[in-house]
Amino acid sequence: MNPMEAVNRQFHEAATLLGLDEKARRRLLTPTREIKAECAIVRDDGSEETFIGYRVQHDSSRGPGKGGLRYHPEVETNEVNALAALMTWKTAVAGLPYGGAKGGITCDPSKLSAREKQALTRAFVERIHDVIGPYTDVPAPDMGTNAETMGWIVDEYSKHHGWSPAVVTGKPLDLGGSVGRESATGLGLLYAAERLFEDHGARIGDFTYAVQGFGNVGMWAATLIHQAGGRIVAVSNSRDMLWNADGLDPAAAAEHVRATGGLSGYAGAERRDPASILATPCDVLVPAALGGVITKETAGDIRARFVLEGANHPVDPDGDAILEEKGIVALPDIYANSGGVTVSYFEWVQNIQQYSWDEDRVTAELRKRMRTAYGPIAAAAKKHVCSLRTAAFAVAVEHVYAATRARGL
Ligand code: NAD
Numbered sequence: 001m002n003p004m005e006a007v008n009r010q011f012h013e014a015a016t017l018l019g020l021d022e023k024a025r026r027r028l029l030t031p032t033r034e035i036k037a038e039c040a041i042v043r044d045d046g047s048e049e050t051f052i053g054y055r056v057q058h059d060s061s062r063g064p065g066k067g068g069l070r071y072h073p074e075v076e077t078n079e080v081n082a083l084a085a086l087m088t089w090k091t092a093v094a095g096l097p098y099g100g101a102k103g104g105i106t107c108d109p110s111k112l113s114a115r116e117k118q119a120l121t122r123a124f125v126e127r128i129h130d131v132i133g134p135y136t137d138v139p140a141p142d143m144g145t146n147a148e149t150m151g152w153i154v155d156e157y158s159k160h161h162g163w164s165p166a167v168v169t170g171k172p173l174d175l176g177g178s179v180g181r182e183s184a185t186g187l188g189l190l191y192a193a194e195r196l197f198e199d200h201g202a203r204i205g206d207f208t209y210a211v212q213g214f215g216n217v218g219m220w221a222a223t224l225i226h227q228a229g230g231r232i233v234a235v236s237n238s239r240d241m242l243w244n245a246d247g248l249d250p251a252a253a254a255e256h257v258r259a260t261g262g263l264s265g266y267a268g269a270e271r272r273d274p275a276s277i278l279a280t281p282c283d284v285l286v287p288a289a290l291g292g293v294i295t296k297e298t299a300g301d302i303r304a305r306f307v308l309e310g311a312n313h314p315v316d317p318d319g320d321a322i323l324e325e326k327g328i329v330a331l332p333d334i335y336a337n338s339g340g341v342t343v344s345y346f347e348w349v350q351n352i353q354q355y356s357w358d359e360d361r362v363t364a365e366l367r368k369r370m371r372t373a374y375g376p377i378a379a380a381a382k383k384h385v386c387s388l389r390t391a392a393f394a395v396a397v398e399h400v401y402a403a404t405r406a407r408g409l
Contacts, residue, residue, distance in 0.1 A: 003082035014393035037127035055103035065101030068142025075104035134166035166351035169344035178347035180362035186220025188339015191370035205229025213289025222250035242269035287314035
């Protein structure tokens with residue numbers, strides 16, 4: 001099932017619960033604007049090359065578009081559209097005053113020099129600067145892009161529109177980035193889990209955890225869960241898995257990764273095949289690497305009671321049906337990993353206010369927002385007798401539909 005089919009399936013389940021007719025569904029699913037742009041650059045060897053850039057603004061009824069910019073060889077229309085729609089539902093469920101957008105350039109960033117990447121970014125901004133902006137569409141980093149890329153976008157956009165740090169989030173601190181952005185998704189995941197477990201009469205420290213993916217999301221999630229008293233029994237990346245039934249120290253493992261470039265050789269745990277992490281005995285599984293890992297082939301092996309979705313789209317609809325059958329509670333990505341976009345929102349707010357917050361304020365506001373966003377999801381799950389995923393989509397679709405109607409469109 002391609003990403004668009006999967007997102008639309010979840011949308012239609014929610015729309016059916018809400019009793020939305022065909023016209024309303026079509027209105028909500030049709031993207032506001034799809035852009036496909038030629039981006040030509042001069043390579044370092046003097047040759048010319050043309051790349052294709054995409055930006056899809058899926059919905060803007062609740063506010064400016066918000067979503068990442070991905071540089072990857074597999075960027076194409078269908079995926080960008082699916083991810084843009086997912087952002088519409090994510091910002092709505094998180095209660096942020098944004099719509100959904102996503103973009104990217106089909107390229108292999110590992111084969112581009114820093115100068116070429118900068119030229120490509122500027123060529124793309126040249127094409128789209130009239131249709132992005134602090135009150136139109138606010139890009140952010142995604143796969144293959146980072147704070148440096150966002151800095152180039154601020155510079156190029158500001159040439160056309162004057163000083164505009166709020167045109168993107170995920171910027172370097174010196175250009176108006178926010179403190180706390182790096183750990184935001186992992187911290188949001190911790191706060192979301194805290195709230196979910198309260199409903200089950202439990203706390204973070206009551207459980208064992210296996211974390212797939214030891215990059216930004218996985219490393220922070222594992223470290224913060226460990227600090228909150230949770231026992232991390234396994235972590236993995238694309239090459240290795242570390243396992244220790246007595247628990248391992250993710251901060252020390254992260255230090256080992258920084259020093260050696262990988263997990264292998266870390267002394268405090270046994271090394272295992274990374275493919276086995278999903279089936280690791282634990283209470284809580286945290287997929288924080290790739291999409292589409294929990295499928296009809298893998299879901300049956302999962303032994304956890306809870307799945308905290310750090311990655312985008314880690315569970316496909318067939319995998320989801322098996323989790324439900326087994327009584328495993330999945331905390332859905334559109335809520336569970338929304339800490340990142342929430343702190344992006346704080347960055348945008350700080351830029352607009354021209355006033356910066358300290359880390360304590362970012363952390364406190366994030367906790368408040370994650371806890372607040374959970375309530376309507378749990379209530380919708382109870383009301384409709386459905387999974388938290390369907391409930392989260394129902395909450396999101398209801399908000400976007402209400403905004404669309406309130407605008408009288
Ligand atoms: P990252 O590139 O920093 O880390 C990805 C990690 O996954 C790496 O450790 C990599 O080795 C590992 N990995 C790759 N293939 C694997 C495999 N087959 N098995 C085990 N591990 C594997 O990426 P990230 O920013 O941490 O993002 C991870 C996921 O979270 C993605 O799905 C991303 O879309 C999603 N996400 C990220 C953020 C954010 O703020 N970074 C926010 C929301 C969602």
